[in-house]
Amino acid sequence: MDRLNGPLDSWSYSTFSNFQKCPRRVYLDKVLKEPKPELIVPEGKTEHPLDRGIRVHDAAEAFLKEDCELIGELQSFVLQFEMLKYLKERGEHQFVIEDKWAFTKDWIPCGWSSEDAFLRLKMDCFLKTEIEAILIDYKTGHKHGNEISHMTQAQLYQLCALLRFPELQHVQVEFWYLDQKEIMSIPFTREFGMRFLGKFDEVGKRITSEIHFNPKPSANACRFCPFGHQVGTDVCASAYK
Numbered sequence: 054m055d056r057l058n059g060p061l062d063s064w065s066y067s068t069f070s071n072f073q074k075c076p077r078r079v080y081l082d083k084v085l086k087e088p089k090p091e092l093i094v095p096e097g098k099t100e101h102p103l104d105r106g107i108r109v110h111d112a113a114e115a116f117l118k119e120d121c122e123l124i125g126e127l128q129s130f131v132l133q134f135e136m137l138k139y140l141k142e143r144g145e146h147q148f149v150i151e152d153k154w155a156f157t158k159d160w161i162p163c164g165w166s167s168e169d170a171f172l173r174l175k176m177d178c179f180l181k182t183e184i185e186a187i188l189i190d191y192k193t194g195h196k197h198g199n200e201i202s203h204m205t206q207a208q209l210y211q212l213c214a215l216l217r218f219p220e221l222q223h224v225q226v227e228f229w230y231l232d233q234k235e236i237m238s239i240p241f242t243r244e245f246g247m248r249f250l251g252k253f254d255e256v257g258k259r260i261t262s263e264i265h266f267n268p269k270p271s272a273n274a275c276r277f278c279p280f281g282h283q284v285g286t287d288v289c290a291s292a293y294k
């Protein structure tokens with residue numbers, strides 16, 4: 054792998070998201086591989102939100118791939134999931150559930166485990182006709198307050214779809230907010246969507262050439278950080294106190 058001078062040789066959307074909040078967090082996690090604390094179930098809940106998110110994603114996958122029942126948390130999207138299953142069974146679309154995509158630093162699709170993989174991202178559900186595609190991401194978290202972050206994620210994911218399938222002319226990214234029963238749908242044309250290539254090329258190169266990983270302590274970032282003192286292991290000496 055031709056490194057870009059930093060200790061990280063690849064990135065993902067969540068790495069980028071955490072890097073924006075605090076580069077030191079990425080350093081502790083991805084470079085030093087500091088252990089994270091055990092997930093503590095919040096008071097009044099029966100499971101941690103991260104565990105719940107994994108369980109709900111697994112249940113959506115099982116509904117579409119196997120003949121499992123739709124669990125309670127997915128019932129508010131019963132029509133949408135039934136429609137996906139119908140389309141999958143008709144076989145007229147290229148239909149992918151829980152796929153893993155990777156790209157080299159020159160934005161050429163490559164294998165997930167390839168040592169040239171520079172960017173990795175996971176698809177919840179992807180449907181494609183000849184020139185159009187819909188890319189669906191299930192969300193168990195809040196929409197409110199995450200609009201900008203999710204819009205950035207949509208820009209990256211549609212870009213990867215356009216690069217992976219050069220025949221595509223339109224990509225629609227849909228975020229299904231399962232708890233809020235809302236869908237945020239963002240359409241991109243090829244002409245518009247490809248304009249994000251320069252932005253994400255710069256993002257990837259910035260993350261993988263970073264050597265300082267300076268901390269960006271703030272009440273909000275440190276409060277939820279696995280290396281801070283509130284919910285974390287308290288190994289970060291720069292945490293906001």
Ligand code: SF4
Binds near residue numbers: 081269270274290291
């Ligand atoms: S505790 Fe705060 S400063 Fe330290 S890594 Fe986490 S977010 Fe960054």
